[in-house]
Amino acid sequence: MTNIIWLKGGACSGNTMSFLNAEQPSVIELITDFGIHILYHPSIGLEIGEQVNEVLNDAVAERVQLDIFVFEGTVIQGSNGTGNMNYFAGRPMKDWVQDLAGVANYVVAIGDCATWGGIIAVPPNPTESTGLQFHKKERGGFLGPGFRSRSGSPVINIPGCPAHPDWMTQILVAIATDRMDDMRIDHYQRPKTFFTDFVQTGCPNVNAFVTKVDGGFGKRGGCLFYEVGCRGPMTHASCNRILWNRTSSKTRANHPCLGCTEPGFPHHDLRKGSVFKTLKYLGYLPKEVPTGESKLQFYFKTSLNQTLRSRS
Ligand code: SF4
Numbered sequence: 001m002t003n004i005i006w007l008k009g010g011a012c013s014g015n016t017m018s019f020l021n022a023e024q025p026s027v028i029e030l031i032t033d034f035g036i037h038i039l040y041h042p043s044i045g046l047e048i049g050e051q052v053n054e055v056l057n058d059a060v061a062e063r064v065q066l067d068i069f070v071f072e073g074t075v076i077q078g079s080n081g082t083g084n085m086n087y088f089a090g091r092p093m094k095d096w097v098q099d100l101a102g103v104a105n106y107v108v109a110i111g112d113c114a115t116w117g118g119i120i121a122v123p124p125n126p127t128e129s130t131g132l133q134f135h136k137k138e139r140g141g142f143l144g145p146g147f148r149s150r151s152g153s154p155v156i157n158i159p160g161c162p163a164h165p166d167w168m169t170q171i172l173v174a175i176a177t178d179r180m181d182d183m184r185i186d187h188y189q190r191p192k193t194f195f196t197d198f199v200q201t202g203c204p205n206v207n208a209f210v211t212k213v214d215g216g217f218g219k220r221g222g223c224l225f226y227e228v229g230c231r232g233p234m235t236h237a238s239c240n241r242i243l244w245n246r247t248s249s250k251t252r253a254n255h256p257c258l259g260c261t262e263p264g265f266p267h268h269d270l271r272k273g274s275v276f277k278t279l280k281y282l283g284y285l286p287k288e289v290p291t292g293e294s295k296l297q298f299y300f301k302t303s304l305n306q307t308l309r310s311r312s
């Protein structure tokens with residue numbers, strides 16, 4: 001039996017909605033086949049009022065073992081560090097987070113808000129929101145850079161806005177079946193199994209990317225990098241490998257990747273003119289180029305490809 005408590009801070013509940021759509025395995029299978037026992041979840045738990053306090057206090061006092069503490073949403077520290085903007089079960093949510101993270105074997109942050117602050121932490125950030133162990137790209141967040149759960153692991157980050165449902169359920173299964181030792185995490189504490197490839201891996205528009213054929217929203221056969229700001233070549237995620245609803249992905253539906261699994265999200269802090277738009281120098285050279293390539297190399301390669309295409 002693996003006991004889980006799931007709490008939400010500054011969140012829209014999108015990750016819970018995503019979680020409930022999991023298929024491999026589904027939430028039902030987590031319970032029936034993998035011995036996961038959800039002690040409390042704010043959307044699907046039956047406990048109310050004092051019963052919630054009882055579940056949380058039992059875990060904090062270690063009368064009940066807490067194997068996994070899942071957090072969705074930002075940790076709200078406002079106003080002025082008191083946390084009084086987000087009260088839950090009689091105290092600031094941030095205090096529950098501190099206490100439950102301190103007794104859990106594993107702490108899992110689900111979604112961008114819980115991992116690095118996401119949209120809610122965009123300046124001026126009136127709620128003083130932050131992620132569990134990162135604030136944007138900077139290690140630290142609410143629990144601090146040195147935090148380790150009882151198992152010795154830092155917070156496991158499963159980013160996304162929302163995260164893919166199967167990323168969540170598969171990580172919970174890995175913990176429940178004692179396979180976390182096989183799980184490698186990257187610099188941003190994301191499981192490498194889901195966050196090593198780029199979104200571009202498996203995108204049907206790759207040929208158009210190489211030959212620099214522009215696409216557009218919903219337009220088949222073109223690449224969305226050059227005009228509408230697709231971040232597929234800079235974003236680590238398996239969206240074109242483990243498809244959404246087992247059917248599709250943003251770029252397969254010709255919608256640009258927004259780069260939601262990277263700690264910079266939302267990129268450029270949603271500044272006017274930076275969303276769904278490729279930022280350029282001199283009106284034609286992309287300011288951001290695929291990860292791992294130098295700007296010069298990329299500009300040279302794309303103009304060469306374009307010349308060859310115009311001659312063929
Ligand atoms: S649409 Fe995006 S992910 Fe697909 S090839 Fe173009 S840049 Fe890459």
Ligand code: SF4
Binds near residue numbers: 239257
């Ligand atoms: S395609 Fe990009 S924006 Fe969409 S879910 Fe995947 S990483 Fe996030």
